[in-house]
Amino acid sequence: MSSAPAVQAAAALPAPRGPLSESVIGALATTPDSGSAALAGTAVTGADPYGDDLHLALYVCYELHYRSFVGVDDAWEWNTELLRLRGDMEALFLDHLRARVPAGGSVDDEMDALATEHVDGSGPSYHLRDHGTAEQMREYLAHRSLYHLKEADPHAWAIPRLQGQAKAAYVAVEFDEFGGGRGSRMHQVLFRDLLEAAGLDSSYLGYLDRVGAPTLAPVNLMSFFGLHRRWRGAAAGHLAATEITSSPGSSRLVAALRRLGFDERCVAFYAEHVEADAVHEQVMRHDVVGDLVTRDPALEADVVFGMRALGYVEDVFAAHLMDTWAEGRRTIEL
Template identity: 60%
Template sequence: MTVIAVTADAQSLAHALPAPRGPLSATVVTALARPPAPEPFALHALEGTDPYGEDLTLALHVCYELHYRGFAGVDPLWEWDPELLRLRAAMERVFATALRSDTGGGTDVAAVLDGLLVETVPGDGVSHYLRDSADWEQMREYFAHRSVYHLKEADPHAWVIPRLQGQAKASLVAVEFDEFGGGRAERAHSQLFADLLAGAGLSSDYLHYLDDVPAPALAIVNLMSMFGLHRRLRGALVGHFAAAEITTAPSAQRIAQALERLGAGPQCLLFFTEHIEADAVHEQVLRRDVIGDLLGREPHLAGDVVFGVEATELLESRLAAHLLAAWRTGTTSLRRALPEQSAGV
């Protein structure tokens, strides 16, 4: 038997617990700093909580992170602590209820996917602003926002694999294989984004910017985690994945153009040029082979697929509104400004 020595402490891969942003996140963060105890959390603290606000969004994000790398110094037993899961479920109900209320619903999957392919001309979204107007500091802020997800890119979607069958499973695994670098660690999209951060003079440490990133960006990651962790939401996770892949290629093209305009180095460009080609292919695979086969087997999931698409677009639009409002008024879109750094590094 070959014994492989592991010298690095697994906790060294984890980030410290973030600073709370209100009473709910303070309850979660304070509890996780101690060993698990069989004491119920007070659910009345959820009354009147903003479903998209900083407090609930961070509290949910912290709970979900226990299923990824966790936090330094937090007992791993918290991951499946029944009282914490009860609190998380209550927070999820608040979040999901708002998402259901704020999306149109329906079962016409083809129509909602076709709608993603229609672009307003001239466009006024985040990638258009980055291409045409952004300065280097605004671009770096955008990277910090996206780092909370892209340093774990494709991880939430892996949870849906055992919940699919047949061609839907095989094709989704094929897409995930690309996302994870086709078997080459240096080509995994999470690593390409880490390289991008380093090239932009930013930290590539996992969750380094968690305390800086506001709720609109965290909520998008929460959506993926919620969909991935619940088997009943497998259709919504597939819808989310399809929406992300359909919209990524054109936005990646514009951001690559923005980086060229700003004089950024190839280390920053590669992440986006990789997505221009890969996601154009993934879009077709997800739409035809994953969604098509899934709904052929389980047609009752059409409404969930639509919900996944619409919820993704809703939260992306909220993030876009936040970013553009800040940038157009000359203020930082983060909770605290980044140290300045010149372009072209």
């Protein structure tokens, strides 16, 4: 049992990385009454759709719907100026994804392709299993904390937008992610235990100031899909693709952690995913995605988009780590 408190405190606002995050974070440090006017003059024109500035600003906007930040007025969550700016940032990010993620194809073909394990893959989990250092493993875990400490929360937004068997089965998968009724078994809590056992900062958003767009964009993508009813098909596709690819990826990370001599509490998080996600994969394929596209065939293209968008942002993340390590540099200061 972990000795850490069951409820973690919200984090402090991060430091800005450019004009957009400066504007958003600066406003949040004030009241909506006084901060809205400054936001009204903020435009996304010219912003890099995959830059640190835009993705930090977007991450901070979305965080208002999760735990928010210390000292931030709750009224900001539905402030119209902030939502207008967030919408403009989302549109830039979405345009970027649509230009890079191919359209077309069926969900069945897409899921078959995702389920095919690449024995000669080259991403971080392969590298860490075969050659990586313990320090690189710790870097990897620190990056992933931006998602795993809120694991399953972004997908939970989609639940009221689903119907019938698809909804029931989606909730069954989420129920497991949330520990099956046991707080200490929630995957987000298991990851906090992992961080502690690895000697890393286990506080919520503890690494927010030290990661860039390659780490933040995958989480922003989930929040974007989850918070917009229009993207409910993509949210389901995203969760399905996550579950289909999780089991083999997690088993590579179990092997990596064992090879590098990490504590069993670190191994436990990924071992849990090897087991659970082999089951979740089947539930997502047949009962969630199968039922969803039978019920509403018009959603099929969005389900495929959600799967491929996940693949795209994960490829960017993997390339960032592998390229930086190949140059003999660290990807994050621990």
